[in-house]
Amino acid sequence: MIDQSLLDEMALTTQEYLLIVRLLGRTPTLVELGLFGALWSEHCGYKNSKPLLKRFPTSAPWVLQGPGENAGVVDIGDGLAIVFKIESHNHPSAVEPYQGAATGVGGIVRDIFTMGARPIASLNSLRFGPLTQARNRYLLGGVVGGIAGYGNCIGVPTVGGEVCFDEAYTNNPLVNAMSVGLIRAEDVITARASGPGNLLLLVGADTGRDGIHGCSGLASRELSDETAEQRPTVQVGNPFLEKCLIEACLELRQSEYVVGMQDLGAAGITSSFVEAASRGGVGVELDIRRVPRREENMTPYEVMLSESQERMLVVVKKGFEDKVKAVFERWDLHSDVVGFVTDDARVRVRDGQEVVADVPVEALMEPPTYVREGVESAVVRERRERDLSQLPLPKDGNAVLLRLLASPTIASKEWVYRQYDHMNMTNTLLAPGAADAAVLRIKGTEKAIALCTDGNGRYGYLDPHRGGAIAVAEAFRNLACVGARPLAITNCLNFGNPEKAEIYFQLSEAIDGMAETCRHFGVPVVSGNVSLYNETRGEAVLPTPVVGALGLLEQAERRTGQGFRREGDLIVILGPLGQELGGSEYLCLEQGEIVGQPPLLDLRLEAGVQECCRQAVVEGLAHSAHDCSEGGLAVALAESCLAGGLGARCEVPAEGRWDGQLFGESQSRILLSLAAADLPRLTEIAERLDVPLRLLGQVGGGRLVIDPWIDLPLSELDDAWRHAIPRLLAGSQGS
Amino acid sequence: MKFGVVVFPGTNCDLDCHHVLGTVFGQAVDYVWHRQTDLSAYDCLVIAGGFSYGDFLRAGAIARFSPVMRSVERFAADGGLVMGICNGFQVLTEAGLLPGALMPNDCLQFRCQWVNVRVDNARTPFTSACQQGEVLRIPINHYEGRYFADEEQLADMEANDQVVLRYCAADGSLTADSNPNGSLRHIAGVCNREGNVFGLMPHPERASEEVLGSTDGARIFASLLHSLERRGRAALAGGER
Numbered sequence: 012m013i014d015q016s017l018l019d020e021m022a023l024t025t026q027e028y029l030l031i032v033r034l035l036g037r038t039p040t041l042v043e044l045g046l047f048g049a050l051w052s053e054h055c056g057y058k059n060s061k062p063l064l065k066r067f068p069t070s071a072p073w074v075l076q077g078p079g080e081n082a083g084v085v086d087i088g089d090g091l092a093i094v095f096k097i098e099s100h101n102h103p104s105a106v107e108p109y110q111g112a113a114t115g116v117g118g119i120v121r122d123i124f125t126m127g128a129r130p131i132a133s134l135n136s137l138r139f140g141p142l143t144q145a146r147n148r149y150l151l152g153g154v155v156g157g158i159a160g161y162g163n164c165i166g167v168p169t170v171g172g173e174v175c176f177d178e179a180y181t182n183n184p185l186v187n188a189m190s191v192g193l194i195r196a197e198d199v200i201t202a203r204a205s206g207p208g209n210l211l212l213l214v215g216a217d218t219g220r221d222g223i224h225g226c227s228g229l230a231s232r233e234l235s236d237e238t239a240e241q242r243p244t245v246q247v248g249n250p251f252l253e254k255c256l257i258e259a260c261l262e263l264r265q266s267e268y269v270v271g272m273q274d275l276g277a278a279g280i281t282s283s284f285v286e287a288a289s290r291g292g293v294g295v296e297l298d299i300r301r302v303p304r305r306e307e308n309m310t311p312y313e314v315m316l317s318e319s320q321e322r323m324l325v326v327v328k329k330g331f332e333d334k335v336k337a338v339f340e341r342w343d344l345h346s347d348v349v350g351f352v353t354d355d356a357r358v359r360v361r362d363g364q365e366v367v368a369d370v371p372v373e374a375l376m377e378p379p380t381y382v383r384e385g386v387e388s389a390v391v392r393e394r395r396e397r398d399l400s401q402l403p404l405p406k407d408g409n410a411v412l413l414r415l416l417a418s419p420t421i422a423s424k425e426w427v428y429r430q431y432d433h434m435n436m437t438n439t440l441l442a443p444g445a446a447d448a449a450v451l452r453i454k455g456t457e458k459a460i461a462l463c464t465d466g467n468g469r470y471g472y473l474d475p476h477r478g479g480a481i482a483v484a485e486a487f488r489n490l491a492c493v494g495a496r497p498l499a500i501t502n503c504l505n506f507g508n509p510e511k512a513e514i515y516f517q518l519s520e521a522i523d524g525m526a527e528t529c530r531h532f533g534v535p536v537v538s539g540n541v542s543l544y545n546e547t548r549g550e551a552v553l554p555t556p557v558v559g560a561l562g563l564l565e566q567a568e569r570r571t572g573q574g575f576r577r578e579g580d581l582i583v584i585l586g587p588l589g590q591e592l593g594g595s596e597y598l599c600l601e602q603g604e605i606v607g608q609p610p611l612l613d614l615r616l617e618a619g620v621q622e623c624c625r626q627a628v629v630e631g632l633a634h635s636a637h638d639c640s641e642g643g644l645a646v647a648l649a650e651s652c653l654a655g656g657l658g659a660r661c662e663v664p665a666e667g668r669w670d671g672q673l674f675g676e677s678q679s680r681i682l683l684s685l686a687a688a689d690l691p692r693l694t695e696i697a698e699r700l701d702v703p704l705r706l707l708g709q710v711g712g713g714r715l716v717i718d719p720w721i722d723l724p725l726s727e728l729d730d731a732w733r734h735a736i737p738r739l740l741a742g743s744q745g746s
Numbered sequence: 747m748k749f750g751v752v753v754f755p756g757t758n759c760d761l762d763c764h765h766v767l768g769t770v771f772g773q774a775v776d777y778v779w780h781r782q783t784d785l786s787a788y789d790c791l792v793i794a795g796g797f798s799y800g801d802f803l804r805a806g807a808i809a810r811f812s813p814v815m816r817s818v819e820r821f822a823a824d825g826g827l828v829m830g831i832c833n834g835f836q837v838l839t840e841a842g843l844l845p846g847a848l849m850p851n852d853c854l855q856f857r858c859q860w861v862n863v864r865v866d867n868a869r870t871p872f873t874s875a876c877q878q879g880e881v882l883r884i885p886i887n888h889y890e891g892r893y894f895a896d897e898e899q900l901a902d903m904e905a906n907d908q909v910v911l912r913y914c915a916a917d918g919s920l921t922a923d924s925n926p927n928g929s930l931r932h933i934a935g936v937c938n939r940e941g942n943v944f945g946l947m948p949h950p951e952r953a954s955e956e957v958l959g960s961t962d963g964a965r966i967f968a969s970l971l972h973s974l975e976r977r978g979r980a981a982l983a984g985g986e987r
Binding site: 156159160163164165249250252254342343428429430431432433434435436437439440452454472567568605740 | 755756758759761762765766769796797799800801802804855856858859883885887889947949952955958
């Protein structure tokens with residue numbers, strides 16, 4: 012009965028099957044095999060990434076909960092804590108963009124309120140192929156629509172994120188959703204089952220056949236031409252139900268009757284019940300006949316592996332189930348006792364009287380892990396070592412700047428974020444487009460938190476170690492620009508098939524780069540997710556580690572946006588002038604290739620620049636602060652002009668290649684504007700921190716002038732930047 | 747003086763309305779659960795925005811059958827002040843307490859953005875602290891906000907001064923660009939014939955604190971407070987007579 016094709020369907024290898032037989036001392040039943048297939052998948056079991064993830068620093072005095080629970084928890088003082096995590100929903104979104112993205116939001120939000128926190132913000136890191144292709148336009152529209160449709164309905168504001176484009180994401184978009192919650196530190200609920208005899212309450216949606224094999228079949232495999240046929244395996248979201256679940260679960264966190272909560276995500280009942288048992292060191296027994304269904308004739312196997320959305324497991328003290336059920340009923344939510352906690356550390360699944368699975372929890376929770384040999388791709392090495400010094404210089408700086416501003420990675424994302432409710436809960440002090448990171452006040456305190464996501468697949472492609480390091484450094488730099496100190500990060504590692512040596516090399520190197528940077532800044536990783544097998548017909552996406560960062564502002568009023576604010580202010584750059592072209596948007600746009608050394612990252616300098624910027628904001632010197640990233644100095648200046656509606660006149664000294672100076676993406680650079688009278692104080696801070704500071708020019712007028720290369724009216728910059736994405740979506744060019 | 751913020755399953759701006767009334771304006775506020783039918787404790791009801799019942803079928807179409815709505819109808823008929831914001835406005839039109847209907851935006855996309863609205867009737871209890879013709883900067887946040895009524899109804903409403911707010915440019919002019927959703931005659935907010943029931947698509951609770959970028963929305967709440975105080979004084983004077 013158990014043959015190779017069945018093992019393939021469950022994404023288990025023959026060796027893994029033999030190991031299962033050994034662990035059980037017998038042949039597994041079909042249901043048992045399903046449990047192993049799901050929990051030993053890369054998506055749930057991290058069998059390729061677990062040894063690598065151990066390299067991340069995960070503790071700090073302010074970390075209340077590191078990796079291992081549904082989300083990380085960080086103390087922000089005043090008795091309050093922030094709960095946050097990022098997670099991928101790449102493959103479901105590739106197959107069915109609207110529902111894939113919507114359920115991605117729903118899933119990560121459940122991770123947050125499961126811990127007892129009220130979700131207060133969402134962010135999204137999105138990557139697509141070029142909008143010149145109809146399929147990519149469809150994917151962007153669907154994903155943004157799905158995020159809006161779900162997030163807006165549950166009333167959690169979508170306050171930030173990023174949207175980037177590269178050919179490598181065609182057909183395999185990256186959809187990483189981050190959710191952030193607020194809780195009183197003492198109210199944190201864990202996802203633990205404990206107390207033998209306590210009851211397992213299944214709450215929310217009825218169970219259907221949707222999403223079966225979502226984690227093993229879709230998330231842990233490469234995409235192929237047949238993937239379109241997997242549309243039925245993508246779940247369908249019901250944000251209204253989720254909103255009711257949020258409110259009911261938050262009401263219940265106050266009660267003494269709830270022992271633990273766990274949402275049902277990938278692998279449905281299987282993973283949530285087994286994980287809860289494992290965390291509590293107990294066993295669970297459930298009767299799948301008691302699971303309410305929305306489809307007839309579902310087999311035990313299907314019930315156990317369904318990924319129907321908007322379901323929760325609540326572990327209730329025996330004897331108090333009616334009180335808990337009453338809370339759910341008030342919200343018109345259905346709940347049923349489907350099982351109980353045992354003391355034998357086994358998962359026992361019954362179908363009425365018949366036992367269809369009986370497995371030790373530990374066997375399911377400890378999949379074999381693989382440490383592989385990584386090898387760098389020779390193609391990549393050749394590209395990285397390409398000599399860029401002989402590239403022709405552009406003839407017209409103005410034309411290059413306008414092309415860069417119209418490049419969708421850089422262009423205004425208004426088309427995206429105006430579809431998202433980014434204001435609900437009235438905490439959003441710096442909204443999308445206004446600053447390098449979103450800033451939300453914490454009502455009842457003087458504080459605010461800052462949130463951002465960052466990643467750059469091109470740097471990661473050319474040098475995964477540096478790509479990982481820069482992703483972290485840039486996220487912290489964005490926090491520094493609004494005046495925040497980084498507290499912790501969550502991350503989502505989007506890579507190809509780790510069974511290939513070249514991909515494994517990327518994954519391992521990127522993790523090292525991220526871990527090193529986190530250590531340098533003393534900032535831990537408190538949660539995260541790994542998305543491997545991002546390949547279509549054997550072609551992997553760019554290795555894209557995405558960082559979701561949380562920062563704190565002690566004084567919410569001491570914050571700054573990226574737009575120039577006052578005529579006559581001086582514009583200075585903190586950090587080196589730099590002129591590195593490797594891996595830049597400019598090079599990719601003009602040469603059509605990802606080549607060269609990605610920019611260097613000097614961690615000591617980076618930390619100094621960030622500290623200098625943060626102090627300038629906190630002391631009220633900086634009227635604006637903006638990081639130089641994609642598109643370099645010229646684009647950063649243009650963005651500060653456009654965000655503030657004010658021009659600027661600057662001068663860049665003639666040293667080396669001027670295209671490198673204007674459009675290169677050297678790291679550790681922040682543009683500040685400030686009153687002339689405050690320059691001495693800023694200089695003092697910069698000198699103390701050993702940070703280079705250079706005066707570039709002055710804010711004012713209706714043009715951006717970077718002497719002698721750029722001279723353009725703001726209206727022209729604005730038109731190129733603001734309308735680029737709507738124009739591309741209108742589909743005037745390409746197929 | 748006491749406010750009630752009506753909460754249906756799926757309402758999601760109730761916390762914000764409560765915050766503005768309770769914390770910013772220091773008023774007594776209760777949440778009113780949709781199954782509650784006794785509204786005698788309240789001087790004013792705010793039906794907050796969100797997605798009541800998931801907006802299944804049509805925005806507001808199911809909420810109007812909630813038990814609380816019968817009581818809201820009686821409360822309004824007795825002259826009580828009722829304000830519906832966004833989804834609350836949709837519920838009030840579905841319930842027939844306000845004329846017209848709110849259809850999907852002409853761009854067929856959700857829109858969350860700042861808009862300008864012109865106060866075309868500053869004599870209502872909801873706008874009495876504003877100047878006639880004044881322009882308020884308040885955000886919108888909806889998919890179904892395109893105001894529609896037939897020509898006869900529109901003429902009737904204009905004749906009765908029931909069009910309270912219109913989308914406009916910063917200078918108050920009704921340019922095509924300034925209409926974010928294709929609403930007929932730029933209508934953003936209307937009141938009933940008696941003037942005690944008001945619905946608007948923009949969210950004044952999101953523009954009631956300086957730190958959020960505008961306090962223009964607070965003028966709506968200030969108007970309410972002012973009107974209720976005046977009513978209270980009048981009732982007191984009536985009692986003394």
